[in-house]
Amino acid sequence: MNRIRFLQGMAIALCIAAASTSGLAQPQGYPNKPIRLIVPFPAGGATDLFARTLSQKMGEKLGNAVVIDNKPGAGGGIGSDLAAKAPADGYTLLLATTSTHSIGPALSARLPYDTVRDFTPIAYVGNAPSIMLVPNNSPAKNVREWVDYAKKNPGKLNYASSGNGTIVQLTAELFKSQAGVFVTHIPYKGTALAIPDLIAGNIDVMFDSLPTGMPHVRDGRLRALGVTSLKRSPLAPELPPIADTLPGFESSTWFGLYGPKGLPADIVARINAAANQSLADAEVKDKLARLGIEPVGSTPQQLAKMVAEDAAKWKKIVIDRKIANE
Known part of the structure; x- marks a missing residue:
């Protein structure tokens, strides 16, 4: 079973589990104000459009608005750094991508954040093949x-x-x-x-x-x-x-929800369930298809594992092929 289908199956199971425990069991009072979702790329791009599609439905599930905050620059580094340094209270999230958490660290050892140490993984939410x-x-x-x-x-x-x-x-x-x-x-x-x-x-x-x-x-x-x-x-x-000809060949732009390091487990679970339920919504699926994005859904652990494997793959390519971003 390929990675995306496996994760989609897990996401469905998560949604069923969430529904069987009175919807979205949540920490007391969270969220009691709008949640900021940092998009580290300009408005109007694929990441931004994906974020706006997902955030609208997530806001309905969470019972409060999820507001997009575009912070472009440095290949996604500026917005990612802002998210990493935000309070770990569940009110600042990041929509990370292959560029910010897989390729960026491979190209530069001088990033102002550590993609593992400084973030809390929440959910693998989408995948866009080429x-x-x-x-x-x-x-x-x-x-x-x-x-x-x-x-x-x-x-x-x-x-x-x-x-x-x-x-x-x-x-x-x-x-x-x-x-x-x-x-x-x-x-x-x-x-x-x-x-x-x-x-x-x-x-x-x-x-x-x-x-x-x-x-x-x-x-x-x-x-x-x-x-x-x-x-x-x-x-x-x-x-x-292409893998039919070159076995194992795979490349895609993935999208993942993260919070700052130290995000409480109950808030992580709340946001994760809202994201997975939103991705299972027929209207969201239709909108994402028009953007060329496949909805995924996962546990936080599955996101962390996927990103670690993806980052290792691109780091090897960067080193072996002597690639620079300048």
Whole structure:
């Protein structure tokens, strides 16, 4: 059973357990004022839109508003640091991502926070896989053909990313490592700026998010070879996993709820149950599907385990491939 399906099953079990104990058993009086959810990225992006979808339903479950507070900057580091230093009273939470808690620590030893020591894990709430895109004039019709093509043309092909040290670059480097191919990195200031060059055939491959990449595929401007999740994504069921060709290959942007270190266990349980119940809501699932995000749900322990494994994977790639964020 893959990780996401296992965690979804656990989340359902948690919801049933919560419902069987008079709904959301809660610490006395909590919450008696709005809860601040720090989003360490700008308004309007995928993380922000996910946070707004989840927070509205969580506010209903908790009986008080969950208010979004965008604190962008330093690749998510500014907002994460604010959350880490907030009082551990349940009124300041963080929506962390792969960038803040997996890749960030691998790229910099000078972060003002420790992703394990300074946070309390609450719930693994979402997962957004990417897709492998090539121009229509590419000779490859599937992942195996593209790997063979790259091996026959070492150093002649290139890939685009949204910048040095981003999940887009690291996904491509993970692919190169597992496929045993040499492909030149061409960084852009965002994948949207790279799409025209990919369509024109000036770029040979790029890994992009489902919601931004698939419209170009369905309009016939690009070809998608596979999805970066271990199983087919319900958001693009026609695409085979890259793992079918490169066993174990997986890359995604995950989303997790955290509080500051020392958050009381009863408050953690309260927020965790509200998050898992919200993710099981049909309206929330529909909105997230349109964002290209798969709802997950988990225990705090499952979030901590997943992030530890993910961070170790990306740290190895950063070291082995000599990746810098500058």
